[in-house]
Amino acid sequence: MGQTGRFQQAVDYKMEVSMDVQSNQYTGTQELVYTNNSPDTLTRVFYHLYYNAFQPGSMMDVRSRTIADPDRRVGDRIANLQPNEIGYLHVKKLKMNGKAAQSSEVGTILEVELPEPILPNSEVTFTLEFEGQVPVQIRRSGRDSEEGVRYSMSQWYPKLANYDEQGWHANPYIGREFYGIWGDFDVKITIDKNYTIGGTGYLQNPNEIGHGYQDAGVTVPEASGETLTWHFKAPKVHDFMWGADDNYQHDKVEMENGITVHHFYIPGEKTSENWEKLKEYTPKAITYLSEHFGQYPYKQFSVVQGGDGGMEYAMSTLITGERSLPSLVGVMVHELAHSWYHGVLATNESLYPWMDEGFTSYASNLTMNEIMNRNSSSIHAGSYRGYFSLAKSGVEEPMSTHSDHYHTNRAYGSAAYSKGAVFMEQLGYVIGAEVRDRGLLRYFNEWKFKHPNVNDLIRVMEKESGLELDWYKEYFVNSTKTIDYGIKEVKADGATTQITLERIGLMPMPLDVVITYKDGSKEQIYLPLVIMRGEKEIEAGMPERILSEDWPWTNLTKTITLSKELERIESIEIDPSGRLADLERENNKVEF
Ligand SMILES: [Zn+2]
Numbered sequence: 001m002g003q004t005g006r007f008q009q010a011v012d013y014k015m016e017v018s019m020d021v022q023s024n025q026y027t028g029t030q031e032l033v034y035t036n037n038s039p040d041t042l043t044r045v046f047y048h049l050y051y052n053a054f055q056p057g058s059m060m061d062v063r064s065r066t067i068a069d070p071d072r073r074v075g076d077r078i079a080n081l082q083p084n085e086i087g088y089l090h091v092k093k094l095k096m097n098g099k100a101a102q103s104s105e106v107g108t109i110l111e112v113e114l115p116e117p118i119l120p121n122s123e124v125t126f127t128l129e130f131e132g133q134v135p136v137q138i139r140r141s142g143r144d145s146e147e148g149v150r151y152s153m154s155q156w157y158p159k160l161a162n163y164d165e166q167g168w169h170a171n172p173y174i175g176r177e178f179y180g181i182w183g184d185f186d187v188k189i190t191i192d193k194n195y196t197i198g199g200t201g202y203l204q205n206p207n208e209i210g211h212g213y214q215d216a217g218v219t220v221p222e223a224s225g226e227t228l229t230w231h232f233k234a235p236k237v238h239d240f241m242w243g244a245d246d247n248y249q250h251d252k253v254e255m256e257n258g259i260t261v262h263h264f265y266i267p268g269e270k271t272s273e274n275w276e277k278l279k280e281y282t283p284k285a286i287t288y289l290s291e292h293f294g295q296y297p298y299k300q301f302s303v304v305q306g307g308d309g310g311m312e313y314a315m316s317t318l319i320t321g322e323r324s325l326p327s328l329v330g331v332m333v334h335e336l337a338h339s340w341y342h343g344v345l346a347t348n349e350s351l352y353p354w355m356d357e358g359f360t361s362y363a364s365n366l367t368m369n370e371i372m373n374r375n376s377s378s379i380h381a382g383s384y385r386g387y388f389s390l391a392k393s394g395v396e397e398p399m400s401t402h403s404d405h406y407h408t409n410r411a412y413g414s415a416a417y418s419k420g421a422v423f424m425e426q427l428g429y430v431i432g433a434e435v436r437d438r439g440l441l442r443y444f445n446e447w448k449f450k451h452p453n454v455n456d457l458i459r460v461m462e463k464e465s466g467l468e469l470d471w472y473k474e475y476f477v478n479s480t481k482t483i484d485y486g487i488k489e490v491k492a493d494g495a496t497t498q499i500t501l502e503r504i505g506l507m508p509m510p511l512d513v514v515i516t517y518k519d520g521s522k523e524q525i526y527l528p529l530v531i532m533r534g535e536k537e538i539e540a541g542m543p544e545r546i547l548s549e550d551w552p553w554t555n556l557t558k559t560i561t562l563s564k565e566l567e568r569i570e571s572i573e574i575d576p577s578g579r580l581a582d583l584e585r586e587n588n589k590v591e592f
Pocket of ligand 1 (some may be wrong): 338360
């Protein structure tokens with residue numbers, strides 16, 4: 001392995017957990033086989049103990065009370081939690097290869113001093129016991145949600161922090177993004193027998209459990225005691241979530257390609273009708289996303305009512321359920337689309353939230369247009385509006401900002417969701433839509449299960465397009481410089497027309513300029529940038545293209561000579577496709 005070699009750590013979790021549905025407390029054991037594939041000797045490791053965030057005075061609590069624009073779901077609610085309402089997760093009897101390890105709990109992180117170092121390319125086994133209390137539902141995880149779901153169990157177990165080529169990622173939890181290690185999970189959950197569980201993984205004992213999991217025609221024996229032990233296995237995931245309720249309706253849909261789609265919801269006036277219809281949309285969305293963004297690699301997906309909005313997990317999602325049909329389908333599609341960017345590519349979302357939320361928004365915009373039969377001509381208009389509003393707000397921060405450290409929720413949200421989606425749609429403008437689409441499939445196939453970063457994405461798109469694209473990342477990701485081009489002057493010059501274009505914004509971009517003639521015909525003048533070292537392919541559905549010479553970004557204006565008389569021209573417009581994120585479009589068009 002060279003100095004720039006990439007590696008991935010590996011985990012293999014075995015957990016047994018027992019939930020007391022009266023006290024909302026649980027105890028468990030964990031055996032974790034950890035493989036250090038790095039070239040480094042490790043003397044410490046870190047576990048996330050996310051539930052400790054739900055305590056008065058935690059970093060998440062203080063952050064939520066001091067940020068200028070708090071999340072309304074959080075606000076000061078953590079500060080006001082009573083001892084039986086807080087969350088906690090504590091670890092006991094931690095050992096590595098049978099030897100006791102020293103550890104200290106620092107908020108949501110357990111810092112562990114190892115009894116002996118873990119050498120490169122070696123494997124150790126950690127064992128521990130844990131005890132937790134499920135907090136009242138405030139953010140993502142918790143008990144007794146507003147819609148009455150008993151348990152939304154995400155971020156519930158001691159979870160080893162990731163170590164990669166950028167070192168440890170032991171971020172204190174303040175309510176934002178996640179990053180995990182690939183591995184296999186074997187989880188046994190013991191809970192009151194009236195509860196139904198849905199979430200990550202494949203149930204190993206469906207005919208013993210029942211609750212809608214049993215094979216057709218099987219009669220499930222009555223449980224002898226008060227509890228059932230559910231045994232799940234989840235290969236090649238980086239997290240494990242479960243939702244549980246004693247009133248869940250469980251609907252199963254088998255897709256032709258062998259994927260089973262599960263829906264779990266509490267039946268009622270505000271849910272039953274739309275959740276029945278949802279069963280039609282989830283398989284459609286899986287099929288569409290698999291065709292356009294890479295094959296969904298698991299054999300099940302579970303849509304589970306719970307949480308406080310929508311949140312993505314391995315093979316599953318927790319969403320609130322009392323919604324109109326378009327809203328219910330919309331949130332399901334968004335969280336499902338995360339399976340590609342959060343689930344399978346699994347970029348470090350703390351460092352690159354826009355590569356998860358932005359690309360997920362991009363994919364869900366397209367999926368919604370398809371499965372809701374919208375036939376929209378401006379599929380990503382909402383994302384562009386969100387970005388334009390951010391860029392003009394004065395609070396924009398670069399997308400390279402670590403998600404925890406954005407100054408406001410707005411700057412984080414609009415950058416991650418809206419500007420991230422615009423990044424991808426606008427990339428299609430730069431390299432051509434079909435090339436971008438091929439690049440997205442190649443990105444998925446080359447980088448699935450490998451935690452790509454921004455450079456990995458850019459390199460795939462460079463290889464697919466044959467263009468140099470580092471400038472696109474430097475400006476659009478690492479800076480808040482904006483785009484504004486205009487038509488400065490149009491002059492008749494005998495049988496020709498002189499068109500002077502002007503770069504007003506600080507970010508340079510290639511230009512598509514479309515000339516519409518009075519006879520109804522159209523031509524496109526294409527001006528690549530010198531720094532692209534090439535030009536995009538001719539895009540389907542575009543007018544005939546005239547290739548201009550490259551535009552050096554240093555030059556603020558560029559004059560092109562059109563071999564047509566001005567009298568024949570009806571209009572001249574920069575980027576009628578609307579994909580260029582040009583902040584001031586008024587100066588983009590002249591009509592005669
Ligand atoms: Zn999302």
